[in-house]
Amino acid sequence: MSKFTYMFITCTFLFIIIMSCYGCKQVEYGIDSKCCPMCSPGYFVHRHCTEYTVTTCLPCPSSTFIGEPSGLEKCRSCTTCDTNLGLRIQKNCTSVSDTTCDPLEGNFCSRFSPPSCSLAQKHTQCEPGQYIKQNGTASTDTVCTDCVGDTYSDGSFSTCRSHTQCKLMRKGGTSSSDAECEDVVTIIAIILSLLLLLTMMLIFFWCWEKRNIPV
Numbered sequence: 001m002s003k004f005t006y007m008f009i010t011c012t013f014l015f016i017i018i019m020s021c022y023g024c025k026q027v028e029y030g031i032d033s034k035c036c037p038m039c040s041p042g043y044f045v046h047r048h049c050t051e052y053t054v055t056t057c058l059p060c061p062s063s064t065f066i067g068e069p070s071g072l073e074k075c076r077s078c079t080t081c082d083t084n085l086g087l088r089i090q091k092n093c094t095s096v097s098d099t100t101c102d103p104l105e106g107n108f109c110s111r112f113s114p115p116s117c118s119l120a121q122k123h124t125q126c127e128p129g130q131y132i133k134q135n136g137t138a139s140t141d142t143v144c145t146d147c148v149g150d151t152y153s154d155g156s157f158s159t160c161r162s163h164t165q166c167k168l169m170r171k172g173g174t175s176s177s178d179a180e181c182e183d184v185v186t187i188i189a190i191i192l193s194l195l196l197l198l199t200m201m202l203i204f205f206w207c208w209e210k211r212n213i214p215v
C-alpha cells in the first residue's frame, strides 16, 4: 500500500467517525443544522436557540399537551371522549398527559388504545328465552344463554325459572314465558252459578206450567 492510499483510508475513517458523532444529544433537537435544548414536557418551543441564547419555551395552552421533552413548536390537542362513541372522561387532560376515556355506564370497551378506550359498545340485551349468564362489564359484553327444558326467562333474569306447575293449565309455558294456570275456584264458582240459574229456571217453568193447567 502506498502512503497515499493509507492516508486516504485513514481520512475516510475519520470522516465517518466524525459524521456519526455529529447529531444532537438526547435532550437536544436538531434545527437548521444546529442543536438546541429541548423543552420540558408541557412546554412548546417559542423560539429556537441561537449561538447566544437557549431555547425559549412556553407552557401548552389549555386543552393541549406534550408528554415528553421535545422540540415541538405546537402542543398536541387533547383527545375528547365522545359520548356518541360510548365514551366518558376517565382522566382529564393535563399539559403533560392526554385525556383518557373509558366506557359509559352500560357499555363495554370494544377498541382499546392503551391507556385509553377509543370505542365502546352498548351491552347486548339478552333475548326472551335467554338468561343473563354474566353481566356486562366495562371490558366485556353480556353473556346470554338459552333456557332449556321446563324453564323460562324474559331476557332479564339472571337464571332460568321453572314453569309454574298448574292443576289446570290455561296456557303452556314457553322458554320466554311462564305457564298460565286456570283459577280452579273461579271455575267452580261459575259452574255453581250456572247450576243455580238452571235450577231457578226449572222451578220457574214448573210453577208456570202448574199455573196454566186448565182446571
Ligand SMILES: *[C@@H]1O[C@H](CO)[C@@H](O)[C@H](O)[C@H]1NC(C)=O
Pocket (backbone or CB within 6 Å): 089, 090, 091, 092
Ligand atoms: C374533568 O374536568 C371537568 C371540568 O373541567 C370536571 O367537570 C370533571 O369532573 C373532570 N373529570 C374528571 C374525571 O376528573
Ligand SMILES: *[C@@H]1O[C@H](CO)[C@@H](O)[C@H](O)[C@H]1NC(C)=O
Pocket (backbone or CB within 6 Å): 132, 133, 134, 135, 158
Ligand atoms: C347482574 O346484575 C344484577 C344487578 O344489576 C344482579 O341482580 C344480578 O345478579 C347480576 N347477574 C349476574 C349473573 O351476576
